[in-house]
Structure formats: C-alpha cells, structure tokens
C-alpha cells in the first residue's frame with residue numbers, strides 16, 4: 001500500500017454515539033473541509049466568509065467607508081469580512097446585520113435580532129444604516145424541510161424580499177448579492193434585477209459546495225428605482 005504524504009489524512013468519525021447517520025455524515029464533512037479549518041485558523045465564524053472574500057476579490061464590491069447591509073448574517077462570517085473591507089472595524093463606513101438567530105457582537109457591526117420578513121425590519125435597518133447603502137448582501141436561507149419545491153419557494157421568497165429592500169436602500173451604482181437556488185432566478189426576479197442593474201450574473205464561489213444547489217445572483221451598477 002502506498003501513502004500520499006502530501007495529502008492530509010481524512011478524518012472519519014468512528015462511532016455513531018447516538019448520532020443519526022445524517023449527523024455523522026455532516027460531522028465527517030465538517031472535519032475534512034479545508035474551509036472549515038481555514039476559518040478556524042483565521043478567526044472567521046463561518047466557512048461562508050470565503051465565498052464573500054472570493055467574490056469581493058473578483059468584483060470589488062466593497063469600498064473603504066462604504067455602507068453595507070447583511071441579511072441573514074448569523075453566525076457572522078460575512079459581516080466580519082464586510083467590516084474589515086469597508087473599515088468599519090476602525091470606525092469607518094457602516095455594516096448593519098440582521099438575523100432571526102442571535103449572534104455575538106462584531107466590532108463595527110450593528111446587529112438586529114429580528115425576522116427580516118417582520119414588517120418593522122426594513123425601517124429599523126434603514127434607521128441603523130443612516131443613509132443609502134453601497135452593498136446589500138443576503139445569504140438568508142430558511143431551515144430546509146427536505147421537500148425540494150417547498151424549500152425552493154421559501155428561499156425564493158426571501159430573495160424577492162431582499163431584492164425589494166435592496167432597491168429601496170441602494171445608492172446608484174450599488175450592488176446586490178443574494179443566495180438563490182440553481183434554476184431559481186428565472187422569471188420575475190431576474191427580469192426585475194436586469195431592469196434595475198447594469199450587470200446581473202450568477203456566481204458560484206469555490207467555497208460553495210459543488211453538490212449543493214446553492215448559487216448566488218450578483219447584480220451590480222444599480223440604476224435607480226423604476227416605479228413602472
């Protein structure tokens with residue numbers, strides 16, 4: 001038998017210890033995921049942080065002193081990245097985050113612990129933002145039911161609500177990045193985004209698991225609200 005010394009050994013969770021098979025498989029994957037290890041090393045709260053890092057490196061979403069809204073922010077990886085890149089950690093710019101789940105504070109980030117679909121949420125976010133946004137991010141995902149169509153509808157409803165909010169708060173030239181599911185942005189959402197933004201594309205960053213239907217829609221160059 002030959003061993004490849006350049007490759008780290010694969011960790012396998014040995015016993016089920018009262019875990020379901022799904023839990024064991026999840027744990028196996030976490031323990032062998034290079035992004036999980038990197039996030040731990042570099043102090044990010046989620047492996048998702050690397051999706052945003054890659055997209056900002058490629059598309060230059062953030063500018064120093066910019067204003068950012070992070071919808072569905074917990075546990076906070078994206079907010080950490082945004083705070084670093086606009087300089088909110090050093091008192092510049094502004095990052096406003098919202099999640100149904102509570103999350104520990106992040107320096108330079110204002111966190112609302114609220115359902116984004118609550119009628120009060122948009123106004124509360126706007127008040128915290130204190131002016132138009134440069135970037136609206138949404139990594140919101142409702143808990144999966146396992147029923148494909150239901151999950152699809154739920155995530156698309158969140159994406160539609162996020163897009164509507166983005167149109168209300170973005171400055172001309174601003175960007176909107178939103179999680180969707182493969183095949184899910186056809187139709188009204190995509191048509192609306194194409195009307196209001198100069199460039200709209202689908203992106204799948206390397207840290208987004210290949211076997212997941214997750215995809216991001218990136219709309220750049222906000223034109224202005226068209227009330228038509």
Ligand SMILES: C[S@@+](CC[C@H](N)C(=O)[O-])C[C@H]1O[C@@H](n2cnc3c(N)ncnc32)[C@H](O)[C@@H]1O
Pocket residue numbers: 045046048049071072073074075076077078079098099100101114115116117139140141142143158
């Ligand atoms: C994939 S996680 C976000 C991970 C985050 N981007 C990070 O880097 O740490 C999705 C989040 O969306 C939140 N979420 C789902 N529906 C929501 C809603 N209606 N309002 C606010 N947050 C919501 C969930 O609670 C969950 O924390």
